[in-house]
Amino acid sequence: QKEVEQNSGPLSVPEGAIASLNCTYSDRVSQSFFWYRQYSGKSPELIMSIYSNGDKEDGRFTAQLNKASQYVSLLIRDSQPSDSATYLCAVTKGGRGGSNYKLTFGKGTLLTVNP
Amino acid sequence: SAVISQKPSRDICQRGTSLTIQCQVDSQVTMMFWYRQQPGQSLTLIATANQGSEATYESGFVIDKFPISRPNLTFSTLTVSNMSPEDSSIYLCSTSDRGGANVLTFGAGSRLTVL
Numbered sequence: 001q002k003e004v005e006q007n008s009g010p011l012s013v014p015e016g017a018i019a020s021l022n023c024t025y026s027d028r029v030s031q032s033f034f035w036y037r038q039y040s041g042k043s044p045e046l047i048m049s050i051y052s053n054g055d056k057e058d059g060r061f062t063a064q065l066n067k068a069s070q071y072v073s074l075l076i077r078d079s080q081p082s083d084s085a086t087y088l089c090a091v092t093k094g095g096r097g098g099s100n101y102k103l104t105f106g107k108g109t110l111l112t113v114n115p
Numbered sequence: 116s117a118v119i120s121q122k123p124s125r126d127i128c129q130r131g132t133s134l135t136i137q138c139q140v141d142s143q144v145t146m147m148f149w150y151r152q153q154p155g156q157s158l159t160l161i162a163t164a165n166q167g168s169e170a171t172y173e174s175g176f177v178i179d180k181f182p183i184s185r186p187n188l189t190f191s192t193l194t195v196s197n198m199s200p201e202d203s204s205i206y207l208c209s210t211s212d213r214g215g216a217n218v219l220t221f222g223a224g225s226r227l228t229v230l
Contacts, residue, residue, distance in 0.1 A: 004157075034218070043223050044219075088157060101163070101211050102163075103158075103219060108157055
């Protein structure tokens with residue numbers, strides 16, 4: 001079983017719709033979870049981090065974490081063409097302020113938002 | 116977030132040669148990391164660059180192939196030695212963000228093509 005799994009997509013949504021991106025992880029001791037956005041030919045940039053079960057909202061983005069199910073998701077409301085990118089889920093064993101900085105990344109989901 | 120400069124941004128190399136990638140950060144950082152992103156794949160951690168001591172390599176990566184230097188808290192180099200076409204990849208330098216442990220900032224990456 002891969003450590004971090006994501007649907008590779010592509011996921012295609014119309015402009016203004018909600019895009020839902022999913023990620024599962026295998027290591028139960030994982031404590032920190034991140035979503036990175038990577039535009040084609042560019043380096044990843046952090047868009048959300050989540051450490052506790054539940055929802056975390058930041059603008060149009062909502063991260064959801066369920067540690068019991070080992071599942072983390074990212075919702076993008078009112079999707080815009082500029083949101084078209086690959087979204088990478090990343091997981092680390094270290095908690096916030098913890099000593100384990102090693103991130104394990106999923107392969108990413110390619111999102112296309114159609115005008 | 117720290118600003119990370121990498122060079123070269125891209126290069127085309129001949130089989131059997133070696134190339135050194137430089138990573139410069141605009142502030143002192145404790146943790147520096149080198150990742151590889153092969154075509155169509157996600158990011159894989161190569162090693163943690165430790166200031167004043169030998170780098171810590173992940174499984175599957177060895178010092179002879181990927182020697183790393185970290186002479187101070189703002190600079191690191193990664194050398195890809197005796198390159199083969201399988202080494203064609205994007206190599207990314209990253210640091211942990213001052214805003215919180217485990218939050219990574221990435222350089223723009225160095226795209227290497229080995230012929």
